[in-house]
Amino acid sequence: MNTNVVWHQTAVTKEERRQRNGHHSCVLWFTGLSGSGKSTVANAVSKKLFDLGIQNYVLDGDNVRHGLNKDLGFSAEDRTENIRRIGEVAKLFVDSGQFVLTAFISPFAQDRALVRGLVESDEFIEIYVKCPLEECEKRDPKGLYQKARNGEIRNFTGIDSPYEAPEAPELIIDTHLHSIHQCADQVIAYLRDRHFIKEDL
Ligand SMILES: Nc1ncnc2c1ncn2[C@@H]1O[C@H](COP(=O)(O)OP(=O)(O)OP(=O)(O)O)[C@@H](O)[C@H]1O
Numbered sequence: 659m660n661t662n663v664v665w666h667q668t669a670v671t672k673e674e675r676r677q678r679n680g681h682h683s684c685v686l687w688f689t690g691l692s693g694s695g696k697s698t699v700a701n702a703v704s705k706k707l708f709d710l711g712i713q714n715y716v717l718d719g720d721n722v723r724h725g726l727n728k729d730l731g732f733s734a735e736d737r738t739e740n741i742r743r744i745g746e747v748a749k750l751f752v753d754s755g756q757f758v759l760t761a762f763i764s765p766f767a768q769d770r771a772l773v774r775g776l777v778e779s780d781e782f783i784e785i786y787v788k789c790p791l792e793e794c795e796k797r798d799p800k801g802l803y804q805k806a807r808n809g810e811i812r813n814f815t816g817i818d819s820p821y822e823a824p825e826a827p828e829l830i831i832d833t834h835l836h837s838i839h840q841c842a843d844q845v846i847a848y849l850r851d852r853h854f855i856k857e858d859l
């Protein structure tokens with residue numbers, strides 16, 4: 659670490675931004691197998707929040723890997739670094755007074771714990787997007803399971819790389835049991851319960 663790098667105090671605080679926005683800011687961390695529905699539900703929640711006038715942004719796996727993290731692969735080491743960087747970016751969004759929804763498989767409990775540790779305790783909501791592997795494989799929206807089974811992709815989560823399910827997530831959504839709309843509403847209801855968004859919205 660360069661010792662000449664000094665943190666500069668910001669002129670506008672996180673609290674002031676939240677007050678202006680009229681809502682809390684936090685990370686909604688969606689985790690689950692490929693095809694479980696992280697991107698789908700995160701985007702459905704994002705649209706609902708947007709329509710309520712709530713500042714939010716979705717950070718999505720593939721999009722981030724096209725830019726910020728395009729130097730990273732899918733080895734255990736690179737997956738960890740991928741999540742660490744995303745965690746730091748998510749923290750900046752929280753600081754900017756917004757909800758940030760992240761849609762990454764994030765298979766390792768330790769990596770998710772690291773991100774949780776980057777922010778305050780009321781700023782990290784872990785959402786386990788639960789769906790049986792067989793169902794994810796049946797959906798296979800990107801044809802990735804097929805490729806993993808054929809050996810065209812290595813280190814694919816659920817096939818030849820492990821997924822460590824969260825032990826105590828704030829929320830579990832069962833995408834094989836409920837519709838996209840119901841799953842998104844479950845997240846919104848949770849945010850209302852915690853008073854992260856105003857009741858009259
Ligand atoms: N209740 C549901 N919630 C979310 N997705 C659902 C649901 N029911 C069916 N689906 C379908 O499951 C698929 C989920 O794909 P999606 O790309 O969102 O998964 P993902 O978890 O983001 O995967 P990846 O890690 O590969 O990006 C979509 O085709 C979606 O239409």
Ligand SMILES: [Mg+2]
Nearest residue numbers: 696697719761
């Ligand atoms: Mg996705």
